[in-house]
Amino acid sequence: MVTSLIGVLFDGLAYGSLLFLISNGLSVTMGLMNFVNLAHGAFAMLGGYACVALMRRGVPFLVTLPLVFLAVALLGAVLERALYRRLYRAPHLDQVLFSIGLTFVAVAATTWAFGPSQQPVELPPFLRGQLHLAGVDLGKYRLFLVALVVLITVDLEFLIGRTRFGARVRAAVDSQTAAAGLGIDVNRVFSVTFAMGTGLAGLGGALGIDILGLDPTFALKYLVYFLLAVAVGGAGSIKGTAVAAIVLGVFDVAGKYYVPEAGAFIIYALMVVLMILFPAGLYGRRA
Amino acid sequence: MSAALRTERLSRSFGGLLANSEISLSLPVGARHALIGPNGAGKTTLINLLTGVLPPTAGEVWLGEERITHLSQHQRVRRGMTRTYQITALFGGLTVLESVVLAVCERKGLASRWLRTVASCAEEAEEAWALLQTLHLESEAGSLTRLLPYGKQRLVEIALALATRPRILLLDEPAAGIPAGESAEVLDVVARLPRDVTVLFIEHDMQLVFRFAERIAVLVGGRLLTEGTPAEIAADRRVREVYLGEAEHG
Amino acid sequence: MRVEPAGGRAEVGAPEPSSRLPHDRWGPLEIAFWLAPIPCYFLFPGYLVLASQVFITSLFALSLDLILGYAGIVSLGHAAFFGIGAYTAGLLAAHGWGEPLSGLAAGGALAAAVGFLVSFLVVRGGDLARLMVTLGIGQLVYEAANKAASVTGGVDGLGGVAMGKLLGRFSFDLEGRAAWIYSFLVLFACFALARRVVASPFGLSLRGIRENDRRMPALGTPVRRRLVAVFALSAGLAGVAGALLAQTTQFVGLEVLGFTRSAELLIILVLGGTGRLYGALVGAPLFMLAQNYLSGIDPTYWQFWLGLLLVAAVLFGRGGIMGMADRLRARLPGRAAR
Numbered sequence: 001m002v003t004s005l006i007g008v009l010f011d012g013l014a015y016g017s018l019l020f021l022i023s024n025g026l027s028v029t030m031g032l033m034n035f036v037n038l039a040h041g042a043f044a045m046l047g048g049y050a051c052v053a054l055m056r057r058g059v060p061f062l063v064t065l066p067l068v069f070l071a072v073a074l075l076g077a078v079l080e081r082a083l084y085r086r087l088y089r090a091p092h093l094d095q096v097l098f099s100i101g102l103t104f105v106a107v108a109a110t111t112w113a114f115g116p117s118q119q120p121v122e123l124p125p126f127l128r129g130q131l132h133l134a135g136v137d138l139g140k141y142r143l144f145l146v147a148l149v150v151l152i153t154v155d156l157e158f159l160i161g162r163t164r165f166g167a168r169v170r171a172a173v174d175s176q177t178a179a180a181g182l183g184i185d186v187n188r189v190f191s192v193t194f195a196m197g198t199g200l201a202g203l204g205g206a207l208g209i210d211i212l213g214l215d216p217t218f219a220l221k222y223l224v225y226f227l228l229a230v231a232v233g234g235a236g237s238i239k240g241t242a243v244a245a246i247v248l249g250v251f252d253v254a255g256k257y258y259v260p261e262a263g264a265f266i267i268y269a270l271m272v273v274l275m276i277l278f279p280a281g282l283y284g285r286r287a
Numbered sequence: 288m289s290a291a292l293r294t295e296r297l298s299r300s301f302g303g304l305l306a307n308s309e310i311s312l313s314l315p316v317g318a319r320h321a322l323i324g325p326n327g328a329g330k331t332t333l334i335n336l337l338t339g340v341l342p343p344t345a346g347e348v349w350l351g352e353e354r355i356t357h358l359s360q361h362q363r364v365r366r367g368m369t370r371t372y373q374i375t376a377l378f379g380g381l382t383v384l385e386s387v388v389l390a391v392c393e394r395k396g397l398a399s400r401w402l403r404t405v406a407s408c409a410e411e412a413e414e415a416w417a418l419l420q421t422l423h424l425e426s427e428a429g430s431l432t433r434l435l436p437y438g439k440q441r442l443v444e445i446a447l448a449l450a451t452r453p454r455i456l457l458l459d460e461p462a463a464g465i466p467a468g469e470s471a472e473v474l475d476v477v478a479r480l481p482r483d484v485t486v487l488f489i490e491h492d493m494q495l496v497f498r499f500a501e502r503i504a505v506l507v508g509g510r511l512l513t514e515g516t517p518a519e520i521a522a523d524r525r526v527r528e529v530y531l532g533e534a535e536h537g
Numbered sequence: 538m539r540v541e542p543a544g545g546r547a548e549v550g551a552p553e554p555s556s557r558l559p560h561d562r563w564g565p566l567e568i569a570f571w572l573a574p575i576p577c578y579f580l581f582p583g584y585l586v587l588a589s590q591v592f593i594t595s596l597f598a599l600s601l602d603l604i605l606g607y608a609g610i611v612s613l614g615h616a617a618f619f620g621i622g623a624y625t626a627g628l629l630a631a632h633g634w635g636e637p638l639s640g641l642a643a644g645g646a647l648a649a650a651v652g653f654l655v656s657f658l659v660v661r662g663g664d665l666a667r668l669m670v671t672l673g674i675g676q677l678v679y680e681a682a683n684k685a686a687s688v689t690g691g692v693d694g695l696g697g698v699a700m701g702k703l704l705g706r707f708s709f710d711l712e713g714r715a716a717w718i719y720s721f722l723v724l725f726a727c728f729a730l731a732r733r734v735v736a737s738p739f740g741l742s743l744r745g746i747r748e749n750d751r752r753m754p755a756l757g758t759p760v761r762r763r764l765v766a767v768f769a770l771s772a773g774l775a776g777v778a779g780a781l782l783a784q785t786t787q788f789v790g791l792e793v794l795g796f797t798r799s800a801e802l803l804i805i806l807v808l809g810g811t812g813r814l815y816g817a818l819v820g821a822p823l824f825m826l827a828q829n830y831l832s833g834i835d836p837t838y839w840q841f842w843l844g845l846l847l848v849a850a851v852l853f854g855r856g857g858i859m860g861m862a863d864r865l866r867a868r869l870p871g872r873a874a875r
Contacts, residue, residue, distance in 0.1 A: 018557075030665060036664075036665060061614050083852070085849070087851070090851070092664040092665070093605070093611045093803075094670070094851045096611060096613070096668065097803060097804065097807055097847050097850070098847065098848055098852070099849050100800050100804075100844075100847060101804075101843075101844040101845065101846070101847025101848040101850075101851065102844065102848060103844065104585060104840050104841065104843055104844025104847065105841055105844035106566055106849070107840060107844075107845075108837045108838070108840040108841035109841065109842060111837045111840075112837055112841075113830040168875070204758075217639070219749070220796060220797075224672060224673070224676050227668075227669055227672060228669070229675070231665070231666065231669035235665065262664060262684060262786060264676075264680050265677065265680045265681060265684055268674075268677035268680060269674050269677065271669075271673050272670070272673055272674070272677065272760055275658060275662075275666070275669065275670055275673070276658060
């Protein structure tokens with residue numbers, strides 16, 4: 001009983017860290033640029049497909065990861081400059097429609113290029129199978145995933161908390177006008193953070209092929225979860241997104257394991273409850 | 288007889304900043320009271336506290352016999368307290384006439400009527416129209432408020448406030464942006480309101496203040512420095528130093 | 538010359554006609570618009586079923602316009618209320634109660650009730666929170682219907698919806714004649730109601746809330762209460778549309794509840810133009826006809842171009858089709874600019 005509980009918790013943790021990795025970028029976009037980017041799921045999906053495309057050319061899985069990050073970050077930077085930037089002051093409805101439109105384009109493009117079926121992923125042998133730790137069987141890939149996300153998070157914390165660039169980001173999140181008044185190039189901060197956020201999402205999409213699957217419906221199917229993590233955690237707060245993502249991950253996995261008839265219903269009900277209790281998110285600031 | 292509007296040691300801080308500190312003010316019914324002070328003295332914050340936009344960190348607000356410190360803004364409006372805004376806050380996509388009719392209908396609680404059209408509310412439309420005429424806005428009646436020049440927008444601000452038939456009227460720099468010749472006219476309309484209406488207005492134009500105010504309160508650094516008749520205030524050396532004196536040296 | 542405000546009537550001039558207030562008079566163009574489908578009934582007998590679908594979607598879009606175009610609430614989960622109405626009417630009929638009008642009323646009433654409950658969550662937050670909550674509610678209802686497959690039929694859908702006779706006399710025939718007339722009349726009735734409400738002091742206050750929700754309390758308006766009311770009304774109308782669908786097609790599938798449905802509805806409304814009621818009535822037919830034609834060729838093709846159109850519309854088009862029509866009309870010679 002206990003071992004299965006630990007197993008479930010661990011799976012939930014792995015799932016949650018994946019959600020966190022992807023949702024992070026969305027949290028910053030919504031908290032920093034006040035932009036509702038429903039295309040975030042599409043960026044994650046494109047990362048997954050980029051990984052698949054590279055693997056088809058013989059690139060080993062682990063090598064694809066940094067390449068995918070760079071590729072999607074580049075795409076994000078280009079789109080931000082060309083399109084997103086024009087809509088920062090637009091009403092939220094416009095942003096919603098714009099990003100839904102982008103998502104449709106991405107979904108249609110991937111369906112045409114790769115077909116509608118699930119994509120397989122070729123994990124390196126040392127990541128397959130399970131590790132036996134303290135009487136519990138833990139999946140090696142999931143361990144790797146959690147470790148990687150922790151590593152990335154630590155780096156992010158360092159970046160945001162200890163570097164000048166991070167200080168600029170924090171200043172811009174707090175108050176754009178004040179930051180601009182201090183001579184901070186807010187536009188560049190936006191571009192770089194957007195690129196990083198989408199890059200991480202793409203990375204998450206690639207990492208998630210084994211756990212979440214990958215087909216053209218990915219973009220919209222998991223979008224709700226990303227939005228949930230951001231809304232519950234509080235837009236703009238990395239810590240909040242992390243906590244929310246882990247909570248959601250654990251509850252979703254536990255719910256599906258212990259009460260399979262309810263399915264994802266538990267997650268949505270949980271979200272409604274949390275939104276009632278914390279209208280601005282767990283760590284959010286009031287708008 | 289109790290004061291129309293009274294505050295008791297009203298305070299408001301934002302983190303470390305004490306925007307309003309221990310303000311005790313009492314306005315009798317029918318007062319024509321001005322609130323002056325240098326920029327950043329906390330005048331708009333005081334209005335926000337009085338109208339319920341911000342909750343105080345300490346102190347009480349009384350409307351007549353009723354303690355209203357914790358009532359919401361719309362509840363205070365229902366009890367007859369209305370304000371105008373320093374930064375014009377209008378309904379951009381509505382016409383001038385629609386905006387004022389809206390204010391009148393809200394006052395009369397007509398919003399529960401879903402099946403009457405606004406056009407059929409003749410009484411309310413006439414009342415709004417009369418108000419527009421009073422403020423010389425008739426020619427703009429059909430214009431969208433967001434397309435109006437700034438001065439006219441300020442007038443619509445006043446019209447909205449008057450449409451609620453307030454017993455207490457708080458005006459935040461009502462004449463700002465209105466050409467000098469017309470600004471006195473606007474305050475004239477306000478001054479000629481019935482004597483059971485109490486008026487408190489923030490203003491920087493000293494000529495208007497001394498012309499229309501019967502009593503003046505001076506706010507400096509969040510505190511009430513002094514209060515008195517225009518003559519007393521003009522003669523008060525402290526006020527001259529802190530506020531009026533700056534104009535001499537500046 | 539000063540005139541005493543309100544009270545005295547005789548000397549006050551009436552507002553000029555150019556400063557018109559919201560009214561409910563039907564112009565000739567409108568009457569023509571509503572009469573137009575009638576000859577179509579006779580001229581295009583093969584398209585009656587499609588036309589019914591268009592009426593139903595128009596009503597659905599209309600319901601969204603009430604909260605989106607008039608009150609300014611962006612909802613990504615409106616399909617939830619459509620679905621609730623559909624399943625209510627469908628289940629009633631599947632379990633023996635086939636009377637159409639009462640089923641319609643039941644669907645609308647239940648959707649309105651759920652909308653009322655949900656609205657308290659929705660009106661509390663800002664835009665972002667509202668998107669989240671409405672999206673979440675939409676997904677919640679979808680999952681509930683999915684999991685309660687024994688009741689709703691789940692992915693296979695709810696069949697066996699046996700409809701009784703309309704008003705005791707007209708049965709739902711296979712060609713869709715009764716369905717056409719039924720949907721058209723329900724749409725018209727709901728539209729007339731919405732039109733009235735929008736032109737009322739209540740509707741004006743909604744527009745005030747949309748334009749500047751911070752100013753409204755300064756007029757004495759309990760803003761949240763108004764939003765709750767319009768949200769419940771909107772949910773009810775969406776429920777009526779859903780019930781219509783269930784009754785006219787005699788089937789309820791899960792896709793009535795999906796996010797795609799909610800997203801498409803937003804697109805329709807924005808295409809047609811929000812805040813006008815007619816935007817819904819123009820956007821829905823155009824969208825559905827386009828979708829019917831293009832999606833039939835290749836669904837991926839349709840999705841791609843729809844996405845591109847959306848991006849272009851947001852970046853370059855303002856106010857949808859009604860907005861464009863406005864600008865065209867303003868350019869016509871002889872017309873005084875508003």
